[in-house]
Amino acid sequence: MKFYARRITIYLVTLWATISLNFLLPRLMPGDPAEILIAKMQRAGEVSETTIRNIRLILGSGSDVPLWEQYLGYWGRLLHGDLGISVTKYPTPVTELIANALPWTLVLVGLSTVIAFVLGIGIGAWVGWRRGTWVDHLVPGTTVLQSIPYFWLALILVAVFAVNLRWFPIFGGYDVFAFPSGPEPTLAFLSDAIYHGILPAITIVLSSVGGWLFGMRNMMVATLSEDYIITAEAKGLRPGRILRAYASRNAAIPSIAGFSITLGFVVAGSIVMEQVFTYPGVGKLMFQAVQNNDYALMQGVFLVITITVLAANFLMDLVYGFIDPRARHNA
Amino acid sequence: MPEPHTAVDEAVVDRTPADTFAAPIGITSAVPDTGRAEAEAAKRGIRRRMPKLTLKLASGLVLVVGITLFGIIAPFFTQSPTFSGNPSLQPPSADHWLGTTKLGYDVFAQLAQGTRGSLLIGIVAGSIALVLSVLFGVLAGYLGNWSDEILSLVTNIMLVIPGLPLVMVIATYVPGRSWLLVAIVLGITAWAGPAVVLRAQSRSLRAREYVAASRVAGERAHRVILVEILPNLLPLLTAQFLFAIIFAILGEAGLSYLGLGPTGSITWGTMLNDAQTGQAIGTGAWWWFVPPGLMIALLGAGLSLINFSIDEIINPKLRIAPEYTRRVRKAAREGRGVAVEGSIA
Numbered sequence: 001m002k003f004y005a006r007r008i009t010i011y012l013v014t015l016w017a018t019i020s021l022n023f024l025l026p027r028l029m030p031g032d033p034a035e036i037l038i039a040k041m042q043r044a045g046e047v048s049e050t051t052i053r054n055i056r057l058i059l060g061s062g063s064d065v066p067l068w069e070q071y072l073g074y075w076g077r078l079l080h081g082d083l084g085i086s087v088t089k090y091p092t093p094v095t096e097l098i099a100n101a102l103p104w105t106l107v108l109v110g111l112s113t114v115i116a117f118v119l120g121i122g123i124g125a126w127v128g129w130r131r132g133t134w135v136d137h138l139v140p141g142t143t144v145l146q147s148i149p150y151f152w153l154a155l156i157l158v159a160v161f162a163v164n165l166r167w168f169p170i171f172g173g174y175d176v177f178a179f180p181s182g183p184e185p186t187l188a189f190l191s192d193a194i195y196h197g198i199l200p201a202i203t204i205v206l207s208s209v210g211g212w213l214f215g216m217r218n219m220m221v222a223t224l225s226e227d228y229i230i231t232a233e234a235k236g237l238r239p240g241r242i243l244r245a246y247a248s249r250n251a252a253i254p255s256i257a258g259f260s261i262t263l264g265f266v267v268a269g270s271i272v273m274e275q276v277f278t279y280p281g282v283g284k285l286m287f288q289a290v291q292n293n294d295y296a297l298m299q300g301v302f303l304v305i306t307i308t309v310l311a312a313n314f315l316m317d318l319v320y321g322f323i324d325p326r327a328r329h330n331a
Numbered sequence: 332m333p334e335p336h337t338a339v340d341e342a343v344v345d346r347t348p349a350d351t352f353a354a355p356i357g358i359t360s361a362v363p364d365t366g367r368a369e370a371e372a373a374k375r376g377i378r379r380r381m382p383k384l385t386l387k388l389a390s391g392l393v394l395v396v397g398i399t400l401f402g403i404i405a406p407f408f409t410q411s412p413t414f415s416g417n418p419s420l421q422p423p424s425a426d427h428w429l430g431t432t433k434l435g436y437d438v439f440a441q442l443a444q445g446t447r448g449s450l451l452i453g454i455v456a457g458s459i460a461l462v463l464s465v466l467f468g469v470l471a472g473y474l475g476n477w478s479d480e481i482l483s484l485v486t487n488i489m490l491v492i493p494g495l496p497l498v499m500v501i502a503t504y505v506p507g508r509s510w511l512l513v514a515i516v517l518g519i520t521a522w523a524g525p526a527v528v529l530r531a532q533s534r535s536l537r538a539r540e541y542v543a544a545s546r547v548a549g550e551r552a553h554r555v556i557l558v559e560i561l562p563n564l565l566p567l568l569t570a571q572f573l574f575a576i577i578f579a580i581l582g583e584a585g586l587s588y589l590g591l592g593p594t595g596s597i598t599w600g601t602m603l604n605d606a607q608t609g610q611a612i613g614t615g616a617w618w619w620f621v622p623p624g625l626m627i628a629l630l631g632a633g634l635s636l637i638n639f640s641i642d643e644i645i646n647p648k649l650r651i652a653p654e655y656t657r658r659v660r661k662a663a664r665e666g667r668g669v670a671v672e673g674s675i676a
Contacts, residue, residue, distance in 0.1 A: 013488060222652075290502075
């Protein structure tokens, strides 16, 4: 139980740090982001009093309220689910924009990550099992895949399969002309969304499968030279059983324990990749926020991404504690 | 053992059996009165630690050295990367080896300058990440107790905060971004992963006899870390540094692609950003967006190939196990082995 208590503590502290970072960053930056933004907006056109007040509230400037009071107020608004008003899509609340975008990213990145993880662990186990054969020569290839920038791979895929071959749509999460009123719960919409999601999903799977595969293969090779594997062979167990029950299970543990490191790269890669496909997820929202200096939206998206990553990590901790009793008992 | 990363620790300790570190460089070479045979043994020990020049290592070195030299030398011989007097959007030709951009810039000249910019950012960010990961990882692992608790907590927080979104948020607040600033931000968001591994390693090194001997002899902590622990972490640190470089370059490319990269510098990322805003995909100007991405992939592949060889030093099982199975198979083929059908391939 201590294992989970520790992990939960880390996640709570991380959450607090992220929120405080969100609050402090604009106030610590040289210059005054609020004044810069207001000046920029005034140059573009008339700015309402409410907007100026909103910006000052988020970025904390021009007011004589002490910092800790601002901080408490920030928490108060946050706990009421108030992330502010978006400047980009004025006057839509940030929470509404994020609520519309989050499912797209969750389903796309979540599904692709699961596919890449299962593929990588499976193929990695097999490649490690067949160590010392021609399969070894495939291993360096996986790292080439890993070092390709997600968005560049996406660009290439779009150029080849969408622009030239016209097999897949060039952009979007669904056909905006066929469904002008937005997402609807019909089979036609679902299949259209899947059709639009294939290229982005392929991008994520191709770019991230190499890391899982490589890590699993190396752990497999190391595990297979353990004494208990030799014992298992000497007992005359079937190779398939040794592969599945003895070697793979133990070799997969570090991949699961190191999940958070890899997940960070997948999330980062996907944010940039969504921009290539103009996919209607949080990555695109983040980009819009950055483009338009929409700080409220930006902070909100950052917060939601962090919470999602924390949740995914916690889920993985549960799995990890389940398959490796040592983690639960020794911790 | 009150800490959360038990399995990582165990895995990493597993991966580096005691014999890898059996002959620490610091000790064997520090004894002056050894006989010739022992001196030669020490030299052999050092040579055994150096990677064998395999095809993998050789091609990795060729790629990395080639790209580095290209970045250093080529910008002196190309035209200015911001000379816009060329005809625009020309496909590759004898005059312009990689064609021209929409604004008439020579893509080859941009690529040469961009190689320089990207490598610079990668190396600076990689160095920052390296220093921070040693600071947090090795210190936590070596000191233990409450310093370990605090350093590990910071590491674990940095590990789960998604890096690129954080960098994006920071980058938006800063209007004029120099390449140095981008490199620093990328560096301070990338050290947590390596630090976790270094901590586990230092913990296991700390328990070795020669470290204990040096502590009993009254050596101060900084000397034990610098002389006894760090030299033994060298292969691992090298591998982590190379990975940090490629991740920083990937991160910079992503940032620049979103328009948050360094202002006023040319990197592979800013080239891709220009290509995107210049509709390179729609107009089929492949010579504009393919070369920068390809360079990133090639450099990454080169660094990874070098890392393969380092990996096989850190973890001898990776080298020995495949060799062993190959030998068993050969013996079986020649009919003098004990291996029979159905044993491990």
